Amino acid sequence: MMLKHIISMRDFSRDDIDIILAKAKEFEQIARGRKSGLLSGKILSTLFYEPSTRTRLSFETAMKRLGGEVIDLGSIESSSVAKGETLADTIRVIGNYADAIVLRHPREGAARMAAEYSKVPIINAGDGAGHHPTQTLLDLYTIMRESSLSDLKIALVGDLKYGRTVHSLAYALSLYHADMTLISPRQLQMPDVIKKDLKKQGAVISETTSLEEVIGDIDVLYITRIQKERFPDPAEYQKVAGSYRITEELLKSARDKLIIMHPLPRVDEIDPAVDRTKYARYFEQSFYGVPVRMALLVMAMEAG
Amino acid sequence: MIEKEMRVRPIKHGTVIDHITAGQALNVLRILGISGTTRAVVSVAMNVPSGVLGSKDIVKVEDRELKEEEVDRISLIAPDATINIIRDFEVIEKFRVDLPGQIEGVVKCSNPNCISNTGEPVISRFAVNKKPVELRCIYCDHVISEGIAEHLI
Numbered sequence: 499m500m501l502k503h504i505i506s507m508r509d510f511s512r513d514d515i516d517i518i519l520a521k522a523k524e525f526e527q528i529a530r531g532r533k534s535g536l537l538s539g540k541i542l543s544t545l546f547y548e549p550s551t552r553t554r555l556s557f558e559t560a561m562k563r564l565g566g567e568v569i570d571l572g573s574i575e576s577s578s579v580a581k582g583e584t585l586a587d588t589i590r591v592i593g594n595y596a597d598a599i600v601l602r603h604p605r606e607g608a609a610r611m612a613a614e615y616s617k618v619p620i621i622n623a624g625d626g627a628g629h630h631p632t633q634t635l636l637d638l639y640t641i642m643r644e645s646s647l648s649d650l651k652i653a654l655v656g657d658l659k660y661g662r663t664v665h666s667l668a669y670a671l672s673l674y675h676a677d678m679t680l681i682s683p684r685q686l687q688m689p690d691v692i693k694k695d696l697k698k699q700g701a702v703i704s705e706t707t708s709l710e711e712v713i714g715d716i717d718v719l720y721i722t723r724i725q726k727e728r729f730p731d732p733a734e735y736q737k738v739a740g741s742y743r744i745t746e747e748l749l750k751s752a753r754d755k756l757i758i759m760h761p762l763p764r765v766d767e768i769d770p771a772v773d774r775t776k777y778a779r780y781f782e783q784s785f786y787g788v789p790v791r792m793a794l795l796v797m798a799m800e801a802g
Numbered sequence: 803m804i805e806k807e808m809r810v811r812p813i814k815h816g817t818v819i820d821h822i823t824a825g826q827a828l829n830v831l832r833i834l835g836i837s838g839t840t841r842a843v844v845s846v847a848m849n850v851p852s853g854v855l856g857s858k859d860i861v862k863v864e865d866r867e868l869k870e871e872e873v874d875r876i877s878l879i880a881p882d883a884t885i886n887i888i889r890d891f892e893v894i895e896k897f898r899v900d901l902p903g904q905i906e907g908v909v910k911c912s913n914p915n916c917i918s919n920t921g922e923p924v925i926s927r928f929a930v931n932k933k934p935v936e937l938r939c940i941y942c943d944h945v946i947s948e949g950i951a952e953h954l955i
């Protein structure tokens with residue numbers, strides 16, 4: 499499979515995704531600490547124009563556990579970016595130092611443009627409200643490992659309007675013909691253009707505002723954070739945020755094999771008491787970011 | 803009969819753009835760079851009854867043949883348009899506009915946060931869906947489906 503740059507889930511077929519997930523499984527032991535020198539002598543550059551903790555750290559962990567090195571830009575304020583250098587120039591310069599570049603940028607489409615200028619593989623770690631494909635791949639991997647991607651019934655809960663992870667995930671799940679229930683407050687419903695696209699790919703989609711209605715009928719509950727800043731009225735936010743809080747009480751009618759996922763960080767969407775239940779998988783999910791990113795780094799560096 | 807004669811009165815040299823989506827004639831003029839100060843002989847007919855389209859607009863420009871990029875731009879706002887090239891009162895070439903699969907540097911992305919709307923050295927590019935006409939930004943995936951004329955560069 500040709501995988502020079504990793505920009506958007508739209509570039510992947512279902513076969514491509516299956517290959518990546520299978521490869522990630524091979525790396526799980528290394529992600530847990532078994533020694534490897536597979537990327538020894540290789541250098542990864544992380545280029546984060548926006549703050550990120552887990553994405554950056556899990557890329558660094560993946561690279562270092564495979565025996566490679568990581569260089570980073572340092573703080574944006576003290577770098578060439580602060581002097582007004584274009585992204586296109588920064589990419590061309592760093593491409594002379596590193597074997598691959600992980601990029602997070604506040605503008606949508608930044609990674610696609612960077613790929614046009616880069617001679618080394620670009621891995622998109624989030625471009626504005628656009629794509630975040632490595633998050634989607636680790637979400638799929640979590641579902642594959644902890645539940646199943648076939649005949650999947652999943653509920654996507656929270657901010658379905660602006661949340662980039664959830665659009666990307668819904669698109670990928672449509673390739674697996676998943677049965678998706680979209681649960682969100684009315685003002686944060688998934689845009690029609692995205693729903694239309696998902697149906698075209700073969701997804702079964704239904705929409706509701708009530709989590710209680712579907713909790714007994716799903717395999718995966720994927721909840722995302724509702725951002726306060728989306729609401730002009732704080733009282734309105736409180737009302738909405740409270741309505742999608744996962745508690746032990748709510749889970750009483752859940753299926754035995756239900757798993758709960760969250761891209762983290764959480765605020766108060768999931769009651770900490772839920773962490774102790776058999777349903778919680780969000781910390782496993784954050785671990786799976788490492789083997790998945792290992793697979794991507796290896797595939798990208800082999801192709802590059 | 804008289805009405806018909808007035809609308810399609812032949813021109814000696816130039817281009818007749820027919821079957822323009824009703825309401826788009828002025829946008830076609832804008833694409834051709836024809837404003838109130840033009841010296842060219844231009845005729846415009848709007849909302850003309852048409853068998854195929856229900857109603858259509860027509861633009862005739864004398865002593866001018868269109869460039870390929872002008873035809874591409876017209877195809878975005880009037881995908882059924884036909885172009886007739888006239889020399890010595892004869893139609894020497896007649897063709898329907900054809901939407902290209904991809905356009906470059908023609909339309910500005912309507913997403914203000916798109917990388918193509920920054921100081922980066924990048925030309926806007928869109929993948930074109932033909933029916934209905936929809937443009938998907940190659941960079942940010944933003945879709946423009948209405949009011950394409952407003953986003954023409």
